[in-house]
Amino acid sequence: MMESGGKSSKDKVVAVVGGGLVGALNACYFARRGFQVEVFESRDDIREAKIVRGRSINLALSHRGRQALSRVGMEEKIVSKGIPMHSRMIHSLNGKQSPIPYGKKGQYILSVDRANLNKELLTEAERYPNAKMNFDHKLQDWSPDTGLMTFLRPDGSTQSLQADLIVGCDGAFSTIRKQFLRRSRFNFSQTYIPHGYLELTMPPVAGEFAMKPNYLHIWPRNTFMMIALPNLDKTFTCTLFMPFDEFEKITTGDDVMEFFLEYFPDAIPLIGVEALKTDYFRLPAQAMVSIKCSPYHINDRCVLMGDSAHAVVPFYGQGMNAGFEDCIVFDEIMDQCNEDFSAVLPEYTRVRVPDDHTIADLAMYNYVEMRAHVNSKWFLFRKKVDDILHFLLPKTIVPLYTMVTFTRIRYHEALQRWHWQNKVINQGLLVCATGAVLGGSYLIAKHPPKIQSIPIEKVWDRLLSLKV
Known part of the structure; x- marks a missing residue:
């Protein structure tokens, strides 16, 4: 030209x-x-x-x-x-693993x-x-x-x-x-964030991945987290993201073990005790800008x-x-x-x-x-609601992560659309909740002996178990 x-x-x-x-x-x-x-x-x-x-x-x-x-x-x-x-694979403190899919099948x-x-x-x-x-x-x-x-x-x-x-x-x-x-x-x-990152390697076990490979593994601990991504050589690269002042508190191999026993106990046998004690100090925590x-x-x-x-x-x-x-x-x-x-x-x-x-x-x-909201039952419930609405109305309701990760919708337009969707969905949930409360109150008033209270934990568990 x-x-x-x-x-x-x-x-x-x-x-x-x-x-x-x-x-x-x-x-x-x-x-x-x-x-x-x-x-x-x-x-x-x-x-x-x-x-x-x-x-x-x-x-x-x-x-x-x-x-x-x-x-x-x-x-x-x-x-x-x-x-x-x-999916993300969420590792709880008790060792339970729960997948959160990134999008549709x-x-x-x-x-x-x-x-x-x-x-x-x-x-x-x-x-x-x-x-x-x-x-x-x-x-x-x-x-x-x-x-x-x-x-x-x-x-x-x-x-x-x-x-x-x-x-x-x-x-x-x-x-x-x-x-x-x-x-x-x-x-x-x-802007430098007050958190740094440090990388560790999780080796293969008997020539195979130590964990399920088709997931991004996350150990969310509210103010910090660790993630692990799979590599072709069957290793995982584990990255610990944490405030610098927390990194500075860990100065010995025993400190590392005490820290991992408290927050990431299931990762210790997979990374290895000696590897943890040495690799943790191989490089200082790196900054993010x-x-x-x-x-x-x-x-x-x-x-x-x-x-x-x-x-x-x-x-x-x-x-x-x-x-x-x-x-x-x-x-x-x-x-x-x-x-x-x-x-x-x-x-x-x-x-x-x-x-x-x-x-x-x-x-x-x-x-x-990643480090906090994924631990919240409200976050999981809202994600379930978003997924259901996306399934029913695929062109009208699109989760933010889907717009950012699986489309070329412009980033700023995706954010604007997400704000609009959130407003509509939250108002809809408020209307539904209000209707449920009023309906429940009417039933309780009309048939008091037949109504039994249901623990809120069971309600959450039932909602979270729904399949799209």
């Missing part, structure tokens, strides 16, 4: 800064359009590194991410190496390996003859006016490049975003995507999915605006900012749901 400036896409240079998940996927998107793509990554090639530095090996891939992968022909390959998780999220996914995307990007990978290139400086970029190489030398478009995919602590901070009318906020900013672009020269634009805490499983959706949304706008960057970039900011800010807020909310 020809832009107003006279250059065709094959003559334009797109520099993707960051070779992680979103950067590698973006390279595929731009390369398939015919742009000359240069990917710059400050670290070694993950495909050759003996030790992969970075975050958790676990990711939850859902509909938005799958759609983005599908557009570049990668969905099938990635899904084939994922493990379906159909056939709806599931996938546990995928971060490093493998990154490797597959880099390899796919390299298949395009117009895409080039540059590893061990650290961005030193760049100009938002000219697109001139300077990178430092391992031998101390520098490399310069003139880019028509710079795509910042270099993570929550983005070097690209630093230039945005120097400009007026750029909004930026970051939520970042919002706007706009996502500077003129027609630079755009932010993924964590560079919107780092989110991991509790909705949407960080990667939202980053991948950035790629497909940008691609859709490229079609609408005929690849004219001067029109594409501001439209991308207009469309994407409200959605990314919403998923950042929802991720914060979902931590409370």
Whole structure:
């Protein structure tokens, strides 16, 4: 295609800064359009590194991410190496396990390996003859006016490049975003939550998974929680999320055992006593940050995507999915605006900012749901009501989790719809409850000897046992 400036896409240079998940996927998107793509990554090639530095090996891939992968022909390959998780499996203190399905039958999220996914995307990007990978290139400086970029190489030398478009995919602590901070009318906020996370490994038992594999296991303990996701090697990655001041109270192996005996007794034999005592102290608890900013672009020269634009805490499983959706949304706008960057970039900011800010807020909310609300009988009852209404009125009542995880309804529209649904359902329940009370009062007044009181626990248990 020809832009107003006279250059065709094959003559334009797109520099993707960051070779992680979103950067590698973006390279595929731009390369398939015919742009000359240069990917710059400050670290070694993950495909050759003996030790992969970075975050958790676990990711939850859902509909938005799958759609983005599908557009570049990668969905099938990635899904084939994922493990379906159909439900949350709630582990009570007494050892009881209770599943809470994510959606309707056939709806599931996938546990995928971060490093493998990154490797597959880099390899796919390299298949395009117009895409080039540059590893061990650290961005030193760049100009938002000219697109001139300077990178430092391992031998101390520098490399310069003139880019028509710079795509910042270099993570929550983005070097690209630093230039945005120097400009007026750029909004930026970051929030560290008071909770950190620490990872442990649950090994296989006799060559098989130690727990049922097709679940995201959760040990909710109100102010903190542990989760476990399955891996292809039959291990589980267990992640303990807890306030930092609680982590700091545990200083010895005996402290670890005392803590797990009190809150996660059923996990001790599955992880192993000695492994718990040593692995707990292998790395300190890691921090989690939520970042919002706007706009996502500077003129027609630079755009932010993924964590560079919107780092989110991991509790909705949407960080990667939202980053991948950035790629497909940008691609859709490229079609609408005929690849004219001067029109594409501001439209991308207009469309994407409200959605990314919403998923950042929802991720914060979902931590409370995962660690506390799932213990509430009211929460379980309301989820049952939502599921029944969704079954009866599938186009009118759609649970928030379903909209976020199994559709591409825009995040901010899903939240607005959820608020409306909640208002309608709560009013309906209030009317039903009022009617039941009035009806019960009438029956009691008319037939006092025949009416027996029913313990509220039995009422809850009966409601929760209903099948959709």
